[in-house]
Amino acid sequence: MTARTWLITGVSSGFGHALATRLLERGDRVIGTVRTRDKVTRLLEKHPDTFTAPVLDVTDTAAVRKTVDESFAVGRVDVVVSNAGYGLFGAAEELTDAQVDHIIATNLTGSITLIRAALPHLRAQGGGRIIQLSSYGGQVAFPGNSLYHATKWGIEGFAEAVAQEVAGFGIGVTIVEPGGARTEFRYGSARVADLVDAYDGTPAHAFQAMLDPAGGLAPGDPQRMAARIIESADTEPAPLRLVLGSQALDSTIDVLRRRIDGFESQRELAASTDFPPGE
Template structure:
């Protein structure tokens, strides 16, 4: 595998990253190119990556891609492997947030976020698996969120996508481990990226939900109430470092607040299950 230690030198890696025009994807691309790796990065438009295209003409390859176009995803993966021979790391990063009560969302908004954040990631990973299996190595990083473990009102479809992709990855990770393919779910907390302060989409809000927990997100999206504590540069650095860890960590939680909130939710969930031991056993067939 490219990137292993050979003669005391870490060899460069080749990465395929979706959604590199902003946020974690852009920051990861910058850090990887600076350290000498090769990046194939997908975008919907290239206005934010033109500088990288000019600075790294031999190691940065911009590709246009709409991850909701499943045939285009499959075609791109095939072209990249055919051209470069092998890929070391796939980063499924493309996605966005959608805020609003479930009733406030339109059918089109529901379809769009699920096709982007969930279905698009599934098809990308599925397209890569045969190549990784045949080459006998590879690492897949799925960018999720601590929202894949913790749910908040007003964010139902985002949670649906993230909880769904986490279950998918956890299952596929078991299938691919015998082929020396590792998979990591990254669960960042709030970060100072365009995800929260730029690309977040908000439903057509209903006055009936004013004062309801479903609209609490409005405070979070307002920069005047303070910025998120997560440092995108540090978070991306930890993501990149995780590729050198063997075996691959199944989950990578980034941000102390995210970790604390997740632990509290999981402890409560375990306590609720423990309280149901007698109830659960009451449904067993007793011979």
């Protein structure tokens, strides 16, 4: 297989690090953005010719565009992976305005900016792939995760629309929806609001048990998930969605079935708001 070039945001940990490591080991070239280079020192030392780690804060839209332009200026970029993001836990009223603004700027606006910046380059080179890391939380919502879900549901709508806009240019778009995995997303980088006692013992604080490793580890293997994500880049046509984890798939199917049932029950109501035929 011919070596590819991948641009991946957020390779310091989690799926980004797992992807970068696997790709470099098989001989691909990786441009992996980081907030600081401390956690990728070994990768830089081991793969000096095929790995670069530009420092990037994806909330800086000008810097995102500059990084994308510089990456494509070096040569063809085959796959763009929008991975940078984090989880924010707490009831909606427990979150500060600054926390709301930052997670939207990171998970949603940052991803949108990356993809928009890459599209002219992908069109000019005759195609490529965009892989957007979402979550099964882009389809299923849980209490205590409202703003995280807002960003994931938002980026899924954006990516699904973009997929239709650019398919004619040979650009494939895949939305990856992992379930719970043993990454720093859950056991390290997760951010928690200043909790309000009124929500203790309610569903809004159920996430506390999930974030505690003593309550049992997440079932998802980040390495196996990374392997499936990499394989998806070879699938033609590009799968629009890639659900990773049996629990994630079961939950998504259950929620979608209940959602469809709810819509089906509204057929008469929906029709009652149309003009009568002929009017």
